[in-house]
Amino acid sequence: MTPAARLSAAIEVLADIDARRRPAADVLKDWGLAHRFAGSGDRAAIASLAYDVLRRRASARWLLDAETPRAGVIGMLALQRRLDADAIAALFSGERFAPEPLTAAEREALVTRHLEEAPPAVQADVPDWLWPAFAGAFGAEAIAEGQGLAERAPLDLRVNTLKTSRDKAVAELSPLGAAETVLSPWGLRVPLGADGRGPSVQVEPSFLKGWFEVQDEGSQIAALIARAEPGEQVLDLCAGAGGKTLELAATMANKGQIYATDSDKRRLAPIHDRLERAGARNVQVRTPRGGPPELGDLAGRMDLVLIDAPCSGSGTWRRNPDAKWRMRPNSLADRIKDQAGVLRQGAAAVKPGGRLVYITCSVLPEENDGAVEAFLRGQDGFSAATPAEALAAAGFAGLGRHASPRGLGVQLTPRRTATDGFYVAVLRRGGDA
Ligand SMILES: C[S@@+](CC[C@H](N)C(=O)[O-])C[C@H]1O[C@@H](n2cnc3c(N)ncnc32)[C@H](O)[C@@H]1O
Numbered sequence: 001m002t003p004a005a006r007l008s009a010a011i012e013v014l015a016d017i018d019a020r021r022r023p024a025a026d027v028l029k030d031w032g033l034a035h036r037f038a039g040s041g042d043r044a045a046i047a048s049l050a051y052d053v054l055r056r057r058a059s060a061r062w063l064l065d066a067e068t069p070r071a072g073v074i075g076m077l078a079l080q081r082r083l084d085a086d087a088i089a090a091l092f093s094g095e096r097f098a099p100e101p102l103t104a105a106e107r108e109a110l111v112t113r114h115l116e117e118a119p120p121a122v123q124a125d126v127p128d129w130l131w132p133a134f135a136g137a138f139g140a141e142a143i144a145e146g147q148g149l150a151e152r153a154p155l156d157l158r159v160n161t162l163k164t165s166r167d168k169a170v171a172e173l174s175p176l177g178a179a180e181t182v183l184s185p186w187g188l189r190v191p192l193g194a195d196g197r198g199p200s201v202q203v204e205p206s207f208l209k210g211w212f213e214v215q216d217e218g219s220q221i222a223a224l225i226a227r228a229e230p231g232e233q234v235l236d237l238c239a240g241a242g243g244k245t246l247e248l249a250a251t252m253a254n255k256g257q258i259y260a261t262d263s264d265k266r267r268l269a270p271i272h273d274r275l276e277r278a279g280a281r282n283v284q285v286r287t288p289r290g291g292p293p294e295l296g297d298l299a300g301r302m303d304l305v306l307i308d309a310p311c312s313g314s315g316t317w318r319r320n321p322d323a324k325w326r327m328r329p330n331s332l333a334d335r336i337k338d339q340a341g342v343l344r345q346g347a348a349a350v351k352p353g354g355r356l357v358y359i360t361c362s363v364l365p366e367e368n369d370g371a372v373e374a375f376l377r378g379q380d381g382f383s384a385a386t387p388a389e390a391l392a393a394a395g396f397a398g399l400g401r402h403a404s405p406r407g408l409g410v411q412l413t414p415r416r417t418a419t420d421g422f423y424v425a426v427l428r429r430g431g432d433a
Pocket residue numbers: 237238239240241242243244245261262263264267308309310311338341342
């Protein structure tokens with residue numbers, strides 16, 4: 001396919017996403033099945049175009065003054081790929097398989113409209129209804145923080161210290177250009193290609209040997225702040241496919257016991273293969289049988305309960321930009337209810353003197369400080385460590401300035417820490433350990 005034909009395909013895909021409000025990945029998969037002539041390079045390029053548009057959907061459309069997929073693509077080519085009106089016109093030629101030629105109005109918009117004149121929510125590429133909460137969280141930095149979440153995400157790996165060292169892994173992955181991350185002592189960052197996609201690291205022999213996992217540096221830091229120690233009793237209540245569980249097992253050097261569970265057994269299922277590959281041997285997986293996971297026997301016994309809570313995922317908009325536009329106020333309200341539930345559930349398992357670590361991949365205060373505040377109001381005996389304290393204890397004293405708005409946790413963001421947006425609060429249960 002020519003570059004112009006790929007643009008036509010991206011417009012088609014974006015129109016389908018709009019019309020059926022379906023996840024981008026599903027629509028792209030369907031498009032590939034219906035257009036079998038398109039090779040893998042074409043499909044990757046079309047996906048890259050669609051994701052680049054979705055990251056900046058509001059600003060790209062505003063630039064063209066039109067709420068259409070076509071406007072999104074043209075605006076993205078100007079804003080993200082820095083093409084001028086002539087270069088865009090050369091692609092929008094109207095020739096076979098190319099999109100219709102640029103109209104006079106489109107050309108005019110490209111030359112005369114400037115993003116700095118757009119409303120703040122548009123400049124930040126944040127949905128209008130979420131802007132008050134977002135602006136409240138970040139104040140004068142809100143536009144820049146939104147723009148950070150509209151960038152392409154890096155490809156980060158966490159070296160599995162149960163199997164190797166970071167030095168060995170970086171040497172092994174040097175052909176991919178892997179370099180040590182700045183903050184996580186176990187992280188590697190792999191450069192993206194020109195289309196914004198990283199290499200398929202899961203086919204590397206070192207991946208198959210369990211030397212590393214794909215994990216954003218922010219997620220690595222969040223689990224490190226929990227400070228799971230060798231020999232401790234730990235509950236990972238929302239383990240999902242086990243990203244944090246694997247990291248906890250490495251932090252604990254396979255010593256002590258981790259109970260990993262999740263209310264959704266389909267999400268939990270891949271954990272078994274991942275534990276095996278990683279050589280994690282101190283994890284007991286508790287698969288729920290129809291109802292909520294059985295945790296009664298763990299009541300009041302855990303040194304650490306990790307709650308990687310269900311959330312809006314607003315901190316991962318770089319990776320899942322369509323979720324940003326699909327999100328609705330009622331789904332946010334549902335997540336806040338879920339968060340209250342998992343906090344209550346997790347608290348019951350913490351032993352006196354133990355800790356409850358609450359994590360989200362969100363930047364929205366309602367899901368972060370708001371959830372922690374509501375929990376502390378309803379629960380005697382827990383108190384929040386100050387972010388400075390929690391960070392210093394985990395060896396991240398330099399991040400002390402990244403406290404959340406109400407000071408109950410740490411807030412990482414692409415702009416602050418070049419990571420996904422993660423929130424972490426460390427809550428201690430009073431009493432003798
Ligand atoms: C952010 S994801 C977890 C990601 C995972 N910890 C990782 O690092 O890959 C949140 C998880 O919480 C689970 N969840 C939601 N409500 C729950 C509940 N009441 N009890 C246990 N897990 C729950 C969801 O099924 C989902 O897998």
